[in-house]
Amino acid sequence: MRLKLSNLSMAEIMARLHAMNGRGITHLDLSKCNFGQSAYAELEALFNRIKAMGITHLDLRLNHLGQKPGPELIALFNILKEAGITYLDLSFNALDQRPMAELSGLFAVLKDLGIIHLKLDANGLGERTNPELITLFQALKGAPTTHLGLSTNEFYRKTGAELADLLAILNDLGIRHLDFSFNDLGKKPVSDLITLFKAVSVTLITELNLSFNDLGQKKRFELALLSDTLKKSAITRLHLRSNGLGERPGDVLASMFRSFKDSLVTDLDLRSNELGHKNGGELSLMFSAFKDSPMARFNLADNAFWMRPGDQLAALLNAMKDSQIIELDLSNNGLHRKTVAEWVTMFAALKGSPITHLKLRFNKLGEKTGAELATILAALTDTSLTHLDLSCNELNQKTAVELATLFSALQGTELIHLDLNFNGFDTKTAQELRLIFNALPAHIATIALSLQEFTQMNNEQRQAIQSRFPRAEQLILVDNEDGRALNPALSLSDANVYQALGFVGLAPPSLVNQASFFVARNSTRFNREEGELPDEIKASILKFKLRG
Structure with missing residues (x-):
């Protein structure tokens, strides 16, 4: 269970923690509490309380911890030894204010905490000399840390050779998931970037986040060289969100994407790159470049695809038919602006496609009429889609009769799972909910709903939904605050949540x-x-x- 105590005084925090003791809190958010101004005795009491509660995820962002003397920081984090914390966020704490000796001492303590995921974003680390950085990270040697966040640390200040040395140290530490976003790498000469990426290619890093680095400003041959350099890497998940790639010509992007054919990348994040500014011919050329690549999951959310006519969006989908892409994310693309005819044309392009999972989150589909939505969803007949994500689409704007009609339109599809998370179903009456969910075809075996909305419902509302999906494994509850789906088969605390919400016959994990x-x-x-x-x-x- 997650507890958020941001922007509170120390007295308020301690009172809330005392009240929540024994409630199974595992994720604690203490961001923006200005601990840099707190007395050591207060912080000592807080850290002892955290250790006693069994917290596993601790968020200490934006607390000005860099204002505390090094010996105090070292003593505080020493308290957390054997506390069981596996996730620690120390981002935006101005740790660069501390002298090197103090920082090294702090890192040496962090090494022994058992942290798997460590976030050090926005701490001015790029301003340290390379020998200092190497000394700092060597202090973590022996830690179980595999996920490291170094976003927003101005690493553009480093030369390619210096970045390569840093990568070598991180690889030696066992880092396999690296967040290097918001570091203005687009400012670097291409020679420096190639040196950096060559260094990445000889590491065992499997997930690399290069989002928000303005790489789209690089020239044609530079982009091709950069992507080509990653071919020999171990990377399977690559994040290139918000890099202005839409500003490059379509053939340049096609050449870049073609290089993924010989890579291990199966999961590519291209969110927020203004690809909707490309015309249909460019989109078709770009995405046909993924033919014969190992790409399986493709995130194209927030790319303003509403700007393209339906036939051009269909060309985009047609271009993926010869790929291995099975998961496609088109969330937050303003697709409510598309006409029914355009939707039908788009979905027709999914016939014969390998795509089985489609995400359409945050597309304001609730603004379409019920009849329009029914026609749109019926167009999924004869496609291979098995999983459809319609979460966060304001479907509560539709009447119960309209929702029942549009859900009935899924009768001829192959869908087995429907994600309806965060659609305001808690505003519907029990009678309306029974009508809505009983309209779902029998082949839809599972649905996802918001834990927060489901908790807000009364017993009658929940029972109306459970009349169609009575078992816990059929109704997946998504904790939108924690950003995860509950799994009562694996987690005892999750099983307790399901039991409290009226699910019976639930065997504990x-x-x-x-x-x-x-x-x-x-x-x-x-x-x-x-x-x-x-x-x-x-x-x-x-x-x-x-x-x-």
Whole structure:
């Protein structure tokens, strides 16, 4: 369970923590509480309380911790040894204000906390000399940290050779997921970027975030060289969000995308790159470049595709038919502006496509009439879609009869899962909810709804939905505050939430499942010990790893 206590005084925080003791709080948000001005005794009491509560995720962003003397910071974080914290966010704390000796001491303490995901965004690390940075990160050697956030640290100040040295150290530490976003790398000469990317290619980093780096300003041959350099890397997930790529000609982007053919990248994030400014011919050329690439998941959210006519959007989808893309995200593209005829043309292009998962979140579909939505969804007949995400679309604007009609239109589709999270269903009466959800075809086996909305409903409202989806595994509750779907089969606290909301016959997760899930989610930390576990546990761990 997550508890947010941002912008509170120390007295308020301690009172709330006392009141919530024993409630199973695991995620604690203490951002923007100005701890830099708090007395050490107050912070000591707070950190002891945090340790006693069993917090695993601790958010200390924007607290001016850099104003505290180094010895106090070291003593405070020493308290958290063996506390079980695996996620720690120290972003935006002006840690660059501390002398090197103090920072090194702090990092040495962080090494022993058991942290897997460490965020150090916006702490002025790019202003440190390279020998200082190497000394700092070497202090983390031996930590189980695999996820590291270094966003917004002005690393554009470093030369390519200096960045390469930094990458070598991070690889030696065991970093496999690196956030290098918001570092103005587009300002760097292409020679420096090639040196950096060559350094990436010899690491074991599998996820790299280069979002918000203005890489779109690089010239034709520069972009091709940069993407080509990544071919030999271990990267499977690449984030290029908000890099102004839409400003480059379509053939330049096609050449860049074509280089992914020989890479290991299966998950590409191109959100917010203004690709909707490209014409249909350019879009077709660009996305046909993914033919024969291993790309499976493609995020094209927030690209203003509403600017393109339906036939041009259909050309985009047609271009993906020869790819291996199975998941496509078109969220937040203003698609409510498209006519019904344009929607039908677009969805017709999905026939014969490998795409099975389609996300249409935040497209204001609730502004369409009920009849229009029914016609649009009926156009998914004869496609291969099995999972459709319609969350955050203001569907509560439609009447119960309209919603029942549009859900009935899914009868001829292959859908087995429908995501309806955050659509205001808590505003509907129990009678309306029964009509709405009973209209869903029998082949839709699971749905997703907002935990917050489901909790706001009364028993009659919840029972109306449960009359169609009675079992916990059929109704996935999404905690929008925590950004995750609950899984009562694996988590005892999640199982308790489901039980409190009226789900009966819910078996608690087995000890094997809980232990296997924990080890699978912390696989890097336990790789060496995994071979010594019993065969039953090892088989179960493998099952959860394959689930992702």
